[in-house]
Amino acid sequence: MNTVRVNLGSRSYDIVITPGDPAGIGPFVRSALRKASTALVVCDANTQAHGRTVEATLTAAGLRTGFATVPAGEPSKCMEQLAKLYDALYDLAADRSTAVVAVGGGVIGDLAGFAAASYNRGLPLVMVPTTSLSMVDSSVGGKTGINHPKGKNLIGAFHQPAGVWIDLSYLDTLPEREFLSGLAEVVKYGVILDAEFFAYLEANAAAVRARTPQALAHIVSRSCRLKADVVEKDEHETTGLRAILNYGHTFAHAFETCGGYGSLLHGEAVSIGMECAARLARKMELIGADFVARQTKLLQAIALPIVPPAQWPTDELIAVMRRDKKAVGGQMRFILPTQLGAVKLFDNVPEPLVRDVLESR
Numbered sequence: 152m153n154t155v156r157v158n159l160g161s162r163s164y165d166i167v168i169t170p171g172d173p174a175g176i177g178p179f180v181r182s183a184l185r186k187a188s189t190a191l192v193v194c195d196a197n198t199q200a201h202g203r204t205v206e207a208t209l210t211a212a213g214l215r216t217g218f219a220t221v222p223a224g225e226p227s228k229c230m231e232q233l234a235k236l237y238d239a240l241y242d243l244a245a246d247r248s249t250a251v252v253a254v255g256g257g258v259i260g261d262l263a264g265f266a267a268a269s270y271n272r273g274l275p276l277v278m279v280p281t282t283s284l285s286m287v288d289s290s291v292g293g294k295t296g297i298n299h300p301k302g303k304n305l306i307g308a309f310h311q312p313a314g315v316w317i318d319l320s321y322l323d324t325l326p327e328r329e330f331l332s333g334l335a336e337v338v339k340y341g342v343i344l345d346a347e348f349f350a351y352l353e354a355n356a357a358a359v360r361a362r363t364p365q366a367l368a369h370i371v372s373r374s375c376r377l378k379a380d381v382v383e384k385d386e387h388e389t390t391g392l393r394a395i396l397n398y399g400h401t402f403a404h405a406f407e408t409c410g411g412y413g414s415l416l417h418g419e420a421v422s423i424g425m426e427c428a429a430r431l432a433r434k435m436e437l438i439g440a441d442f443v444a445r446q447t448k449l450l451q452a453i454a455l456p457i458v459p460p461a462q463w464p465t466d467e468l469i470a471v472m473r474r475d476k477k478a479v480g481g482q483m484r485f486i487l488p489t490q491l492g493a494v495k496l497f498d499n500v501p502e503p504l505v506r507d508v509l510e511s512r
């Protein structure tokens with residue numbers, strides 16, 4: 152077992168990473184939330200079995216529980232499913248000591264997290280991530296929210312969890328496509344913050360894809376630490392530092408929105424977005440061709456896509472990028488690499504260069 156501490160003053164919390172301890176979550180919630188007497192477990196159709204195990208350990212730890220299941224997939228990050236969670240909290244007679252326990256991937260974490268952030272103006276939240284993506288990224292840092300039909304994650308709030316319980320054995324049931332998708336965010340950390348970690352991924356891509364216990368433990372704990380370091384310095388994305396976690400995401404969110412939520416998995420969109428961002432940085436002469444080649448090679452070694460589907464009109468993609476949350480006054484903004492392990496926020500990127508990148512598909 153390994154613990155990563157997120158230091159945020161009164162909102163500090165532990166991320167516990169265990170190779171497999173299904174009974175551990177009840178005592179963990181008890182110790183993270185001493186006053187909790189009830190908990191709503193939220194899962195999706197594919198994480199229901201894990202959710203029921205979590206519920207049993209919460210009951211054994213003395214909590215009264217409710218259980219809510221939403222359909223699996225990105226379209227569930229919507230008002231309709233959010234309203235169902237509010238109903239479930241009402242039916243449970245939730246009060247401010249009721250914990251919301253999100254058992255699932257990033258969709259469940261974001262949706263249940265936003266329900267926790269907003270019901271009764273804030274309930275404690277515990278994240279129990281069950282996908283590679285949610286273990287390395289979405290369960291940490293407090294971004295919660297849902298999609299607007301015209302823009303990804305446009306409705307949301309910052310709401311830090313009280314604790315994150317990462318049981319790597321949940322990955323045993325995760326299908327290959329979903330597992331690989333989460334690795335895009337792992338590559339992201341290497342590019343934006345840690346050239347040594349990037350080199351580790353290059354050297355160990357096969358072990359990571361094979362989900363060897365050592366490789367999983369390393370990529371999850373290193374990713375959580377790197378993300379926690381950023382969040383500790385810029386929790387609410389006010390100084391611009393946290394925006395570096397958005398590398399590849401200006402493109403990615405446009406692909407997800409224009410393609411229809413769920414057509415590409417988030418990590419797949421991020422992979423294509425990072426390829427586009429690297430090519431854009433190359434056109435702006437920020438990096439050399441060797442950087443682009445290395446990143447492309449690693450993404451391909453992980454069997455991630457790098458080419459945007461051709462059918463999405465450039466004008467539509469650009470219009471969506473102008474409404475991205477980082478945009479100011481309709482100006483597109485991009486996080487772009489300046490060397491391996493370092494990125495910067497750029498505005499005033501010439502639109503013809505962005506078009507070039509999108510149109511050389």
Ligand SMILES: NC(=O)c1ccc[n+]([C@@H]2O[C@H](COP(=O)([O-])OP(=O)(O)OC[C@H]3O[C@@H](n4cnc5c(N)ncnc54)[C@H](O)[C@@H]3O)[C@@H](O)[C@H]2O)c1
Binds near residue numbers: 225256281323329
């Ligand atoms: N809040 C943040 O900081 C943050 C960071 C990154 C991504 N995100 C969001 O996360 C979402 C993507 O998360 P995701 O990739 O986890 O997708 P997801 O939650 O849709 O999960 C992927 C699929 O795997 C299934 N699944 C989950 N765990 C399983 C398991 N253990 N066994 C079998 N099946 C399982 C799910 O039912 C789903 O079908 C996107 O909405 C993205 O915007 C948020």
Ligand SMILES: O=C(O)C(=O)C[C@@H](O)[C@H](O)[C@H](O)COP(=O)(O)O
Binds near residue numbers: 294336397400476
């Ligand atoms: O935690 C962050 O900050 C991130 O940017 C992490 C991203 O991987 C994640 O996809 C996030 O949800 C995107 O944030 P958004 O503010 O652009 O919606």
Ligand SMILES: [Zn+2]
Binds near residue numbers: 288336417421
């Ligand atoms: Zn992301």
